[in-house]
Amino acid sequence: MSLRFLGAAGTVTGSRYLVQYRERRLLVDCGLFQGLKQLRLRNWAPFPVPPGTIDAVVLTHAHLDHSGYLPRLVEEGFRGVVHVTPGTGDLLPILLRDAGRLQEEDARYANRHGFSKHSPALPLYTEAQAMRALERVRPRPFDRVFEPLPGLMAKFSHAGHIVGAASLHLATEAGSITFSGDLGRTDDPVMRPPACAEQADLIVVESTYGNRRHATAPTDGELAEVISRTAARGGTTLIPAFAVGRAQAVLHALLRLKAAGRIPDLPIYLNSPMAIQAGRLLEPHADELRLSEPERRDLAEKVRYIRTEEESRALNAPAFPSIIVAASGMATGGRVLHHLKALAPHPEHAIVFVGHQAAGTRGASLVAGADAVRLHGQWVPVRAQVCAIEGMSSHADQAQLLDWLSTLQRRPAHVFVTHGEPESSDALRQAIEERFGWSASVPEHLDTVAWPPAL
Numbered sequence: 001m002s003l004r005f006l007g008a009a010g011t012v013t014g015s016r017y018l019v020q021y022r023e024r025r026l027l028v029d030c031g032l033f034q035g036l037k038q039l040r041l042r043n044w045a046p047f048p049v050p051p052g053t054i055d056a057v058v059l060t061h062a063h064l065d066h067s068g069y070l071p072r073l074v075e076e077g078f079r080g081v082v083h084v085t086p087g088t089g090d091l092l093p094i095l096l097r098d099a100g101r102l103q104e105e106d107a108r109y110a111n112r113h114g115f116s117k118h119s120p121a122l123p124l125y126t127e128a129q130a131m132r133a134l135e136r137v138r139p140r141p142f143d144r145v146f147e148p149l150p151g152l153m154a155k156f157s158h159a160g161h162i163v164g165a166a167s168l169h170l171a172t173e174a175g176s177i178t179f180s181g182d183l184g185r186t187d188d189p190v191m192r193p194p195a196c197a198e199q200a201d202l203i204v205v206e207s208t209y210g211n212r213r214h215a216t217a218p219t220d221g222e223l224a225e226v227i228s229r230t231a232a233r234g235g236t237t238l239i240p241a242f243a244v245g246r247a248q249a250v251l252h253a254l255l256r257l258k259a260a261g262r263i264p265d266l267p268i269y270l271n272s273p274m275a276i277q278a279g280r281l282l283e284p285h286a287d288e289l290r291l292s293e294p295e296r297r298d299l300a301e302k303v304r305y306i307r308t309e310e311e312s313r314a315l316n317a318p319a320f321p322s323i324i325v326a327a328s329g330m331a332t333g334g335r336v337l338h339h340l341k342a343l344a345p346h347p348e349h350a351i352v353f354v355g356h357q358a359a360g361t362r363g364a365s366l367v368a369g370a371d372a373v374r375l376h377g378q379w380v381p382v383r384a385q386v387c388a389i390e391g392m393s394s395h396a397d398q399a400q401l402l403d404w405l406s407t408l409q410r411r412p413a414h415v416f417v418t419h420g421e422p423e424s425s426d427a428l429r430q431a432i433e434e435r436f437g438w439s440a441s442v443p444e445h446l447d448t449v450a451w452p453p454a455l
Contacts, residue, residue, distance in 0.1 A: 001174045003202065004448040006048050007031060008065075008419040011039055012208055012358050015066045015419060017179065018049065021172055024149045025049065027057045028168060028179055030082075032068035032099075032124075034332060036360030043069065043124055048446060052077035056148040057136075059084045060181030061165035062091035062244060068099055071125040071133040082137045083148050085156050087164020087285045089139035091244055091278060096134060098243075098274045100127035102333055113377055142166065157195040160184020161394050162245035163278075163285045165191075169198035175451045176200040182419070183396040183404055185214070190249045191394070192290055196407035202451060203412045205405065207420030208356055208395040210428030219391035220253060224262040226350055226387060231264045231321035235348035235384075240336045240363060242329035243275035245394050246355050248282065248299065250325055252291065253392070255298050269315060271306040271335050272327040306335075316342035329355045331362035331373075341375045349384040354392040359421060398428060402435055415440040416449075 001021045007014030007029075014033035019026045033039040051073045059067050059082060070082065070092075084092065103123035110121040140146045142156050151173070156166035161184035168179040178200035186193040197203070230237045241247040251270060257263045270276060282289060282296055289296075306312050312335050315324055326336035340362075343349040357363035362373055367388045372379045396404065405415070415438055417429045425442045432440040443449075 001172055002448055002450045003177060005416075005418065005443045005445065007033065007042075007445075009443045009445045009447065010422055010425070011035070012356065012420050012424070013039060013065045014042060015060075016069070017204065019152075019170060019177065021149055021152050021174070024055045025053055026149050026152065026170075027054050029060055029066045030057055030070045030073055031065040034065055034330070034361065035358040035364075039360065043072070047073065047076060050077060052079065054078050054080060056080040057082045058148055058154060058168060059088055060159070060168055060179060061162060062088045062095050063162065063182070063242070064095060064099055066182070067092060067095065071096060071100060071130040074133040074136065075125060075129050080136065081148070083140050083146065083154070084137055085142060085164045085166050086139045087281070087288065088166070089137055089164070090281050090284070091164055092137060093134055094274055094277045095244065096130040097127050100125050100130035106333070109376065155198070157198060158192065158288065160188060160191045160194045162191065163281055163288055167194065167198065169200060171200075175202070177202045177204065177451075180205040180404065182206055182208070183401060184394055185396050186400055186403070188249070188290070188394060190252055190289060190291055192288055194396070194404060197404050199409055201413045202449070203405070203408070203415045204418055205401060205415060205428070206395070207401070207417050207425040207428040209393065209397040210401060210417065210420045210424040210431075212390070212397055212424070213399050214393065214397045215391040219389050220257055220262070222389050223253060223352070223392075224257050226352055226385070227257075227263045227266070227323060230348070230350040230385070231266060233348045234321060235346070235350060236318045236321055236343060237323045237350045237352060238336070238339050238343055239323065239325045239352045239354060240329050240331050241275075241325050241327060241354055243272045243327035243334075244278045246329055246392070247272060247275040247325055247327065248279055249394065250354055250392065251299055251303055252295065254323060255302055264321070267304055267322045268302070269304045269306055269322060269324045270326075271312050271315060271324055271339070273307065275325075275327055276305050276307065312338065315339065329353075329363070330357050331366065337375055340373065341380050344373065344380055344382045344384050347383045347385070351384050351386045353386075353388040356393055356395065357388070398431060401428060402431060405432065405436070411436070411438055413439070413451075417442045
């Protein structure tokens with residue numbers, strides 16, 4: 001058995017791991033690279049192995065940095081089954097179709113306005129191609145063993161993070177591997193905590209927040225303060241948020257603050273068709289959530305959902321202070337870009353980031369203090385207040401990642417630290433070695449590991 005790191009090695013994006021067993025190939029996650037241009041170019045490069053030689057795919061969850069390359073993989077020759085949890089199976093049509101549609105729209109916009117370096121600009125894949133890829137998806141229940149390749153047994157366990165998110169355990173007679181997937185927080189207000197880690201020879205653990213600890217004090221006060229100050233000066237608060245997971249958590253926090261009288265009675269808008277669709281899946285998967293039935297009902301009834309482009313454009317010239325939650329969370333695409341273009345030049349407004357901002361994204365640039373940001377081919381000045389509230393992330397922090405590893409009943413042969421910026425991954429590697437005395441390393445892109453190792 002061998003493990004090859006085709007993505008999420010030295011970066012927090014592009015999750016892709018190739019497991020080879022008895023001449024057959026299983027791809028664990030099939031994510032898009034996002035952020036820095038040299039990473040995004042990997043989406044357009046030939047896949048490291050011919051897609052037609054991959055026998056099956058298993059996805060740990062639906063976020064695009066774990067699933068978003070799937071339509072391209074199918075177009076390039078993959079013909080196997082894609083194994084997912086039921087929640088991921090419900091979310092994938094929303095995310096992948098939206099991704100294809102946005103790429104088509106971006107390509108048309110670039111061609112119409114002539115700001116692309118390519119003539120013509122093309123989408124990585126289309127909505128129709130995304131729909132064809134979805135035909136290969138097969139849901140598998142949590143905590144039930146299935147066989148994606150002959151002789152290779154797999155099992156999903158709950159990872160928290162978002163609906164459907166899973167850790168993955170693979171076992172053969174030659175050895176075993178556990179992939180953490182993206183682990184949620186033990187104290188997440190929306191999702192239940194991750195299950196214990198499955199024992200394995202090799203552990204692959206994410207490190208998005210591997211060098212940080214979330215604030216022990218609630219972050220609601222910080223959010224309330226920003227919104228109240230912004231409203232007092234007549235401004236609107238724009239909150240970029242990932243459509244699946246964070247948008248629902250942010251709305252829940254805003255409704256709590258409003259009910260407690262800690263923020264003014266402002267209209268709360270959700271401007272993301274994808275987030276609106278994802279919100280409808282909370283009820284069918286309520287067993288994965290901490291939210292009560294009244295809290296889920298409030299999310300459905302007390303938020304103003306923006307569905308049309310006309311409604312979206314109207315928010316760019318607010319007649320009174322309001323709160324807008326819009327995707328994407330790193331300001332890499334979606335309707336939030338149009339709101340940034342309209343609101344960022346004006347000092348009365350505020351832009352509040354509530355999740356990790358990968359290197360090279362607009363979100364990272366804004367949080368770092370950029371005085372201008374490039375949007376739709378032009379530079380837009382940034383005079384609005386910009387702040388980041390890290391404590392609202394849906395990822396486990398260093399302490400919670402270590403606690404998850406501590407649930408292993410015996411020492412693994414090796415731990416691979418992935419899915420993090422270099423400083424974050426190396427900090428978690430060092431923490432693992434210091435706390436447990438285990439062998440741990442940060443793999444590089446395209447590294448291959450054989451198990452058991454050759455004598």
